[in-house]
Amino acid sequence: MPADPPDDHLFDVVPIAPDGVSTAPPRATPTDLSTVLLDHLDVGVWALAPDGTVLAVNRAAAATIGEQPDTLIGRRFTDLVDPPLSDEGWHLLLDRVDDDRHHRVRLALGTRHGHSVTADLEIGRHRSVQSDVVMVTVRTAAGPGSADPADAPDAAAGSPEVALTDPVDERLRRTIAELPDGIALVDASGRIDHVNDTFCGLVGRSRAQIRHRSVFDPPWMFRDEGDRATTPEESAAVICLRSGRAAVGPVFSVALSRTERIWSRMSAHPVPGGAVVVLEDRTTEVSLRAQIAAVSSTDELTGLGSRRSLHAQLAGLLARDADEQADGPHRVGVLHIDLDGFRTVNDTFGPAIGDRVLVEVADRVRDLADRSPDQAQVSIGRVGVDEFMVSVDGFGPSLAFDMELRRLAEEVQRRLQSPIAVDGLDIRLTASIGVARSPVDATDAERLVVAAEQALAAGRREGRNRLRFYKPELDAATRTGLALDRDLRRAAAARQLEVHYQPIIDLRTGSIAMAEALVRWHHPVEGPIPPSVFIPTAEATGAISAVSDLVISTVARDIAGWTRDRILPSRARIAVNISPTEFEQRDFTDRLAATLDQAGVSPSQLELEITESLLVQDLRAAASRLEQLDDLGFLIALDDFGTGYSSLSYLHTLPFHTLKIDRAFVGDLREGRSGSITRAILTLAHNLGIVAVAEGVETDGQRSFLHEAGCDLVQGFLYAPPMPRAAFERFLVEHGGVVPGIDDPLTIGL
Template sequence: MRFFQKLSLRIKTIMIAMITSALALSISGIFFTLYDYQIAQNKANQEYRVIAKILADRSTAALEFLDEEVARDNLRSLEAHQSITLACLFDVNDDLFAAYERKSYRAYKCPHLLKRDQMIDDNQYLEIREKVIYDESVIGALYLLTDQGDLRETMFLRVVTSVIIILISLFITFLLAVRLQTFVTRPITRLQDTAIKIRQSDNYSLRAEKTTEDELGDLVDAFNGMVAKIENDNVALRDSEERFRTLTASSPVGVFQTDEDGQYTYVNARWREITNIYDIHLTQEAWIKTLHPEERFQIMSRWRECVEKGDEIRMEYRLLRDDGEDVNVICHAKPLYEGSGNIIGYLGSLSDISELKSVQLQLEQLALYDPLTKLANRYLFRNRLEKALKHSEREKTKLALLFLDIDHFKKINDTMGHDQGDDLLKAIAHRLRFCTRPGDTVARMGGDEFTVLVPEIHYEHEADAIARKVLDVLKVPIRLTGMEVIITTSIGISIGLSDAIDANTLMKNADLAMYRAKAKGRDNYQFFSDEMNIELTRQLAMEGELRQALQRNEFELYYQPQIDLTTNQLVGYEALIRWNHPEKGLVPPGEFIPVAEDSGLILPMGEWVLKTACEHIKLFNSTGLLPAHGHVAVNLSPRQFHDPNLVTVIRDLVTTADIPSQQLEIEITESLLMDNVESTIRTLEMLKDLGIILAIDDFGTGYSSLNYLKRLPIHVLKVDRSFVMDIPHDKDDVEITAAVIAMAHKLGLKVVAEGVEQLLQADFLKENSCDYAQGYYYGKPMSVDDLYKNIGHYEKWRSQG
């Protein structure tokens, strides 16, 4: 069968014709030969039986009369029949009576055959037995033996003749098959030639020629239709591939395709740029070498697992270039399937996300770390604090929270400039990292506030040691551009889980302890105590009472006179707020002003003071309590001064009260000037444009720069009472006060001395040309009613002049 399959269609066609013809001729020849033989044999047998019948009838008389001569004569008549070789006549007793034997035949004899039922076992011979009947009685039997050899010879000749005829027919069939097979094979050969040309040239525009209208013609039509479809599909595929390659060539994403074994069959230029692989013959091994050694095994295991399962591949990993640069990439690939559903490869993309990773890292730094110092920010610190509290609760340990605030940093920052201040904060952050343990967390909470989380401590003295170390390290001079700076810090310490079990309370307690350290003179540390909570509770209670006091109008303005030292005449008052508490009586401002400042109540309270002072100025003008060119000074808190609506509020109050704006004097503290110099100057200039008198209160207690002072649009300097109270006994205070007065006059400013309580102090101020003075020597702060009662006292001042 395999041999037959290897033969050409031409040979197969000829062989089929030959085999078919041979089988047809052979079967028909054999059939007809056998048929003729059977007919001839039946005819001969019939003839022999007739002869036996006739001869038996003729032998009746011979047997009846026992005439052997007649019997032999009858049998000799068989010589005319060449096929009858033996004839035997038996009597009634089956004894041989007469016989005939052909002379050329000596094979069998009658005496030997008499007793046999079947005398000869040979297909060549035919035996015929016929009874001899006389008067309906069997008187004997006739036996004939015929030789069918002649019939077989005739049959053999016929077979030979048939074979010769078959061979001649097969030869003729062969010649016709060779000739006629071209009608079948030529269209197929042409179809084959066309297919070969299409395969060799890859030109699907070629078509096979149709020469018949039969099944072969239909086959050609089907072939041409198939080729046309393939041509159309190839055109569409080429167009698709062209679009794909055009798209991938300009794509910012690396595109690749692999076979089922993972070998690369296509990559675009961007893929090569990302992987830095430019080999023409790209292999998977070359790609594997680019994987970062730390991630190579994991990536390959994940890749093989996805390929084995036929899953979609999505991985993020790093590549390591020859120059040592890390490239962060994300790979996404999907399996490609053939028609049977088997995976034939993967098509995927490779994106360089290094910049995205960098941005993500930067965003993470911005979200979790302070951009200036690189320390943890408030969010990250709180997160770690909460985790540390849970860990401490589980492990039955403690933790310490240190809250640091740099002493006088704002003044240093404003004096030296913000760039130098930033460098100082970086240096502080570096030192804090240096003096803490690796497991501790140092964070910048904002401005000059830092925190240190010290987890897993067993005794409070461990936090004590860290706090002392921080204080000592920060005291070491820090060298900045062109100068050295020595700083101190105030530290508050709270212990978890002793002082608090939650982050909010723990941070609040540390903050309270830090303020206690500042109150203790700075440059020290304080542990949180219950007394601080009591103080906080008191402040919260006072805050509530202050809110009610504003609603119930429990505040009152007191006025302390200001005297012109040259003329001893009243030039104005300083307005001082007092709280008439319904239970506690008169509460001094030193107790409630800090609470109001912290809580924000200072804004409505300050606005009430301004409004009331303006109304009293109008009242004083009408009653003669204020000279025509006199003024009333009102102190502004830092928060009130930085209120963006301050200028508008003051202008509206002056306009509503219908008073001269130069009769209102606004006092701000020296420390406030250094918070934001440029913004302060702008606000002061707007107030000056309204005609308001501007004064600096408590001058000499702060760190204001003369460079800034000469730029400020102010009118008055108020010398703090701390420099006046020891005059003339304290030589330093004498010199400082005289210098401040002289400097103010050089700048064209008026000078007011606070806290004058003795005649010697007043005489010294007069000798040094101080402009104005106020204090108990001239009068205590008084209510409006008391001012009316003591108006005659002003004449006493005038007479003393």
């Protein structure tokens, strides 16, 4: 209950003798007692004259508006109301009270800091012969005087907190109790006067452990996301009390046990006489963030680390203290693993089978890493559709570490060569691997990964199942390759690449049987760049699609024009080289057919040249694609026969129309062995009903040998070099046009 207002004598004047000495016995005066009593109340009490002048005020009331009691004596209480209360309004309030009746009203009081605080006032008036005093008790929504019913035992036990029964305070207590956030009411000294159950739960302490403790020395210990113990000075509550401004802290945690941790964010808001401290539960949010981080750091399919997590682990390896071991300098190696021809597996058998293959590959690499030496830290990740990366560290001489990396890489290749059984299929894969080392090749994670990628690219340009260590000269080659790729893409987009045509001659008649389309590039700065340079670059960077689209669309347009102008018979055909990378594209056949259809050209007017290496990568997938092209009417030629992995089986089973003998054999026809091989190839082709074409014919001796051996068609500088379109058209006119009689099955081999 509110303390009873002081009686009339609390404000009596103490009599003073003429000589200035008090005539009263030496005891505490009523005024002294009133001051002590008022200042020990948590309820704000004002004693006012009937006109509103402040006669006395206790500390709790003065603190409500941020003032000291002695600065308020003599001021008008009505001026402290926000907005100020007029004299008429004040007297209307006084008319509502008398000795036996109090009046309650809610008003806003202006504070010394320029803002206002809402307060509930209880106004009473006490009149006697000697005095007429208006007593005002003040309670604010979050200020001193609000008490939780649960705190009643403390009050009964002598706690200085005064239990209130005002309906407004009761609603406030219930509201705070029901709020989802933790709430603590703190006085200006940092003492915690009141907390709700949510606050207790978020700091893992009981109400008895918290109340009357200070936020400067709290009974809880917060830790940040790095598990560092924080200091009270870092809390929003302390910052708010010291600055007088609202403060919001970061997310901290409190350990409830060894396995359970609660995360919360503290904010504090200044109020007259202290602050309101709010704790928001962020445990679910932090847990969700951790789950998202785990997902982003793990490859969902294989369970290996993601590219991001692997880079972070690699950075950790590079930062590992070299003093941990005394066996020599600290070294880190990176193996970038790329599965050769995996895309064909996906295209042929579908992504479900492809995924199972990737899981098996991951398991084999993971098992190998698990067998690494105990002192080595090994991290494995999937960094692309069919790419994996392994990072490993070690100590000791550079040569010994390189040997260990080579052993590891070769073991990866050996394990991946074993057939992978999936749904009755035995899928065989090979892997190309690029290796880079720190500190020899790079000292930071990003550059080390790039070095491994450059080594991998260098190996892949040489073929399949390659293992290459990074070398400094690869940097210059990479920069040159990147510039070349950039310029090549621009040239293709601007249609600055040219298509030249080289006639193919019928040896029996000497007439032009067909022609081969060859792309040429005249760089504006570097001059002519041979296809042997820019085609591998285009295949490695993906620019080959743009180059291929340009060549095929140009050839289709030219064929349509020559057919329309009767320069080229409708049965004549033009041969076009198809890159293995382009051939493996899922939409290759559809794009090719659409290009010819748009130009009005029949598929039979185009002969597609593929190399043996394409067949070796995945014979089943290649066969399926070739049969599809054959059904559409395209003619298929096997280029550079005899230089790769020649196999009689695919000559017998695949729909080849033409077999092209590589210039390596034609150039050495004088030697008995090359001549014998060439004759054998010609006999084989004729027996299978396949047209034979010899490339690189440059001398009469070569022509005579091939004619005698029964070769059907020849091409080479002996007859004509590759020519631009205009020159090729003139060549056609000058030599009587194209006579495609060799296409007639009845004349083949005659």
